Every structure is written in structure tokens, then in C-alpha cells.
Amino acid sequence: MKNKKSRIVLVGGGSTWSPGILKAMTTHLNEFPIEEIKLYDIDAERQEVIGEFAKILFKEEAPEVKVSYTTDEEEAYRDVDFVFCQMRTGGFDMREKDEKIPMKYGVIGQETCGPGGFAYGLRSIRDMVQMVNSVRQYSPDAWILNYTNPAAIVALALDKIFPEEERILNICDQPVNLLRSFASLIDYDADKLEPVYFGLNHYGWFTNLYDEDGKDRMPEIKDIILNGGFRPVDAEQRDQSWLDTYAMVEDMLIDFPDYLPNTYLQYYLYPEYKFSKADPTRTRTDEVREGREKKVFEECRRIVENGTAKDSTVVHNDAHGDMMVEVAGSIFHNLRKTYVVMVRNNGIVSNLPDDSMIEVAASLSINGPQPYAVGPIDTFYKGLIESQHGYEKLTVEAYMEGSYTKALQALTLNRTVVDAKKARQVLDALIEANKEYWPELK
Numbered sequence: 001m002k003n004k005k006s007r008i009v010l011v012g013g014g015s016t017w018s019p020g021i022l023k024a025m026t027t028h029l030n031e032f033p034i035e036e037i038k039l040y041d042i043d044a045e046r047q048e049v050i051g052e053f054a055k056i057l058f059k060e061e062a063p064e065v066k067v068s069y070t071t072d073e074e075e076a077y078r079d080v081d082f083v084f085c086q087m088r089t090g091g092f093d094m095r096e097k098d099e100k101i102p103m104k105y106g107v108i109g110q111e112t113c114g115p116g117g118f119a120y121g122l123r124s125i126r127d128m129v130q131m132v133n134s135v136r137q138y139s140p141d142a143w144i145l146n147y148t149n150p151a152a153i154v155a156l157a158l159d160k161i162f163p164e165e166e167r168i169l170n171i172c173d174q175p176v177n178l179l180r181s182f183a184s185l186i187d188y189d190a191d192k193l194e195p196v197y198f199g200l201n202h203y204g205w206f207t208n209l210y211d212e213d214g215k216d217r218m219p220e221i222k223d224i225i226l227n228g229g230f231r232p233v234d235a236e237q238r239d240q241s242w243l244d245t246y247a248m249v250e251d252m253l254i255d256f257p258d259y260l261p262n263t264y265l266q267y268y269l270y271p272e273y274k275f276s277k278a279d280p281t282r283t284r285t286d287e288v289r290e291g292r293e294k295k296v297f298e299e300c301r302r303i304v305e306n307g308t309a310k311d312s313t314v315v316h317n318d319a320h321g322d323m324m325v326e327v328a329g330s331i332f333h334n335l336r337k338t339y340v341v342m343v344r345n346n347g348i349v350s351n352l353p354d355d356s357m358i359e360v361a362a363s364l365s366i367n368g369p370q371p372y373a374v375g376p377i378d379t380f381y382k383g384l385i386e387s388q389h390g391y392e393k394l395t396v397e398a399y400m401e402g403s404y405t406k407a408l409q410a411l412t413l414n415r416t417v418v419d420a421k422k423a424r425q426v427l428d429a430l431i432e433a434n435k436e437y438w439p440e441l442k
């Protein structure tokens, strides 16, 4: 058991992911002891359900940990070591619009990719900037571990707006989830499989997967996928759309056999096919509302009513929560564990722009991420990433400058859109839907 205990605030405390993260905190106390956990949300109702659940969970599993919840910023951000951030500006109502509006114009609607991700990005930046400013007012040295999506846009915006910040780390759980699923194909412990990975968030590739003997297991894993398809390791917990998404890894591998792709590349490599398979009246938001959101809130309410979480199987501890807690532990206790995270490029991928926020494997120490050098990448990947980085950069600049032209350029560069007339139609519709959240684009 480590001696140093940390104080944490979970921003977006009323998130559907909170119970899993809180559970993961209780199961990692030996490596990551906690003094205090606060939950903060702007939605008091959601916050109360999860906050009351948290009190019961910790009373039963770790009564020494102080637990509270609040909608007050100062109370939330004062005197903390870690800010775990996972907010959703505009909630599921706006996510539904992000997914459904682009489809009216023949373009994919997705939470983080294409125009949906663009719209969500312009909403997230404002609240994320406010969060960083408030945190710095009340806890100048706290680490901000951000999961808020679209993480690619959020990471780039925060890097541009707070260039001196050294304690903001943006993370996605998809690489670690994929790693777990790859490892299960060869019956190997995922924690012992060392990845080499490069790209942007939701836009990257595994190039090698080394086992403990230094053998690259990637060729074997590719063969298994090419001969038997690909399913996530936790397939029984997944909705159909995620099973379809994982299955597309085989298609991508047939077409581009060099590396193992992040699942999100399906939207950029096969935009027409993905659009043809999508239902414009029922998107992922409908699945989440009827599935995860309903289940999580019903279960937390039941636990609060019964006063115990001991009999709960719904609130499990998955890769998402584990990773958030392990990343914090590796930083706080200088464990130097390797995770795939987002960092400013600065030559790590030697032939990509220095100012891009790339996603690569890094060792996490008390000094933050120490990324592993990747070197130059081949033309196909370089071309794809440069255009996507252009899209991300123009999106952030459109926000910062209030520029309609840059917004239009961003969407035109995005591989899910391409046609500038379509880009304009989608942009105009999104401007109308996001009036309450976006800066004015002139």
C-alpha cells in the first residue's frame, strides 16, 4: 500500500461512466490510495443519483475515503490533486442532433467523427476552457486528466489556448480496449503486451504488439482476424453497433494490411458504405439512452433505495474506469507504466507537424507523459493524418476566431464530407442547432 493519498474531483459526476470509474477507484486503492473523492456536475438531478450511489459504494468498500458531491465550482475544484474530466456539453439531446443532422445531407452522423464531432467539439471547447481556468484558480498544481470528447479537438484547443500547461493529459480508452481484445485472441495478458501506436485520437494504428519475450505478436493477431473476424473481448456486454464496428477491423485489414487500425477509421475509410448502413431515425444516442443510460440510473436508484451496492452486477469495473485510475496512479506514484495518450508531436512522428496532438504510447511518470519516438511514417498514413490534422486545426481556429470560412474549410477537409456544397449545407444546419453553445461564426 502506498502512503501518499490523493484528492480527486470527477467532473461530469453524473455521467453514465461514473459508477464504473468509482468502482475502479475502490478496486485500485492499494496502488492508488484516495483521501477524498468529490463529484461535480452542472445537472443537480443526475449528480444526486450518482453521488448517493458513490456514498454507499465507498461506505461499503472503503469507508476511510471522504465522498461528497456538489454543483458548486469552488467547492469542487479547491485543493485537489486530480481532476478526472468527462463532461458532455449539451447532453444526449445535442448528441442526437450531431448524429441526425448530417445524415439529412448524405453525411455520416457520429459522436466524434465528421460534422457530428465538429459540432460537439465547438460545444466542448467553451466549457473545457472554463473548467481549466477554474481549476487553476483553486488548485494550481492539479493534474487534469481529460476524457471529454471529441478528445482530439479538445486536446488541440487546450494546447493552443493554454500552451504553457504541463499538467493536462487527454486520453481515450479505445486503444486500451483494442489491446485487450487483441490480447484475448492470442490468450495473452493485455497488460503485458507492449504497443507501438501512432496517429491522432480516433485516427490511429498499432504497428507492433510486443510480448514479454520481445516477440512481435502482431502478425499472428492479424492472421487470426483475417481468418476468423474480430469481436471485442467483452462482446456479450456490447450493443450491435459496437459489434458491427469491431467487425470492420477485418475489412480494413484486408484493404490495408500494414497495421491494425483503430475502429474509428471505418468512418473515414468507408464513409459511403457506413452511411448506407446507417438509420437516420435511430442512431447510437437512441441505443445509449435505451441501454447504458437507463441501466446505470435505474441501478444507482435501486442501490440507493436498498442502501447497499453489494448485490450489484451492473456497476462493473471495465477498461474505461481501470484506465482512468491506473493513469492517475502511474503519474502520482511515478510508476512509469505505458499507455497510449495524446501529446504535442514535437518530432515524435518526425514527418508530421510539430503542433499536432498525436496519440502515441508513452510512459507515465511524475513528470507526466514521456512519449516513445515513432520516427517517419509512410505516405498513405502521413497523407491521411495531415488532412485530418488540418481539419482539427481549422476547427479550433474557427472557434477561436469565430470564422465561418475556417469552419467550412474544416468540414471540406474532413474525409466524411469532402464536397464543399454538402459541407456548407451541414454547417448551416449545425449553426442553427447549436446557437446556444457556439461562438458566432462570421
Ligand SMILES: NC(=O)c1ccc[n+]([C@@H]2O[C@H](COP(=O)([O-])OP(=O)(O)OC[C@H]3O[C@@H](n4cnc5c(N)ncnc54)[C@H](O)[C@@H]3O)[C@@H](O)[C@H]2O)c1
Binding pocket: 011, 012, 013, 014, 015, 016, 017, 018, 040, 041, 042, 043, 046, 047, 086, 087, 088, 089, 090, 091, 092, 127, 146, 147, 148, 149, 150, 151, 171, 172, 173, 174, 320
Ligand atoms: N475519451 C474516451 O475515450 C471516452 C470514453 C467514454 C466516454 N467519453 C466521454 O465522456 C463524457 C461523458 O459521456 P457520457 O456518455 O457518460 O455522457 P453523460 O451525458 O451521461 O455525462 C456527462 C455529464 O457531464 C455533465 N456536464 C455537462 N456539462 C458540464 C460542465 N460544463 N461541467 C460539469 N459537468 C457537465 C452532464 O450534466 C452529464 O451528467 C463524454 O464527453 C464522452 O464523449 C470519452
Ligand SMILES: O=P(O)(O)OC[C@H]1O[C@H](O[C@H]2[C@H](O)[C@@H](O)[C@@H](O)O[C@@H]2CO)[C@H](O)[C@@H](O)[C@@H]1O
Binding pocket: 111, 112, 149, 172, 173, 174, 177, 284, 288, 318, 319, 320
Ligand atoms: O457510443 P458510446 O457512448 O457507448 O461510446 C462512445 C465512446 O466509445 C469509445 O469508448 C468505448 C470504450 O472504448 C470501451 O471501453 C467500452 O466501454 O465502450 C465504449 C463505448 O461504449 C470511445 O473511445 C469514446 O471516445 C467514446 O466516447
Ligand SMILES: [Mn+2]
Binding pocket: 151, 171, 172, 173, 174, 202
Ligand atoms: Mn475515445
